[in-house]
Amino acid sequence: MTFTDILFLFLNPFEALRGVRDFLELGGNVLLIIMLATLLLWALIYERYNFFRNEFKTLSAAHIAKWQARKEHQSWMAHRIREMMISDAKLKARANLAYIKVLVALAPFLGLLGTVTGMVEVFDVMAVTGSGNARAMAAGISKATLPTMAGMVVALSGLFFTAGLERKADRSVEHFADQLELAD
Numbered sequence: 001m002t003f004t005d006i007l008f009l010f011l012n013p014f015e016a017l018r019g020v021r022d023f024l025e026l027g028g029n030v031l032l033i034i035m036l037a038t039l040l041l042w043a044l045i046y047e048r049y050n051f052f053r054n055e056f057k058t059l060s061a062a063h064i065a066k067w068q069a070r071k072e073h074q075s076w077m078a079h080r081i082r083e084m085m086i087s088d089a090k091l092k093a094r095a096n097l098a099y100i101k102v103l104v105a106l107a108p109f110l111g112l113l114g115t116v117t118g119m120v121e122v123f124d125v126m127a128v129t130g131s132g133n134a135r136a137m138a139a140g141i142s143k144a145t146l147p148t149m150a151g152m153v154v155a156l157s158g159l160f161f162t163a164g165l166e167r168k169a170d171r172s173v174e175h176f177a178d179q180l181e182l183a184d
Contacts, residue, residue, distance in 0.1 A: 097166060
């Protein structure tokens with residue numbers, strides 16, 4: 001494949017869609033399920049990064065303004081209000097992280113499901129043909145290996161971003177809590 005062929009693939013969206021369609025056909029129906037789970041996973045990851053970029057700053061600024069508007073910060077009630085603000089920020093910072101973790105954990109199992117369905121197809125071909133014809137078994141083998149690979153790629157990339165989002169949430173909440181000083 002030459003450079004112009006590769007450039008043509010990137011500049012022509014129909015060629016890209018054709019490549020995705022061919023990949024889905026080779027991997028079977030389970031690969032479509034993995035693709036849908038991946039789209040949901042990345043939508044949730046994008047939502048979290050967008051939340052930290054925009055909404056968390058607004059939320060923390062509003063809480064800080066309320067805290068600084070209070071006349072006293074030392075009473076038992078003031079401490080409970082501060083804890084409530086920190087808890088609210090923590091809940092909102094960690095929202096959807098559980099769903100992201102579930103999708104990351106689910107991806108390898110979906111890949112395993114693809115492996116099983118692909119191997120069932122291989123055994124069906126062997127039962128029908130009565131031999132181990134490699135050419136006849138090739139479709140089943142690709143349906144067994146591609147979903148496994150796709151599930152692992154999704155899980156590994158999702159793990160990386162999940163860990164980053166958890167660190168971002170913890171650091172953001174700690175920084176917010178530090179801004180709610182207790183001294184009068």
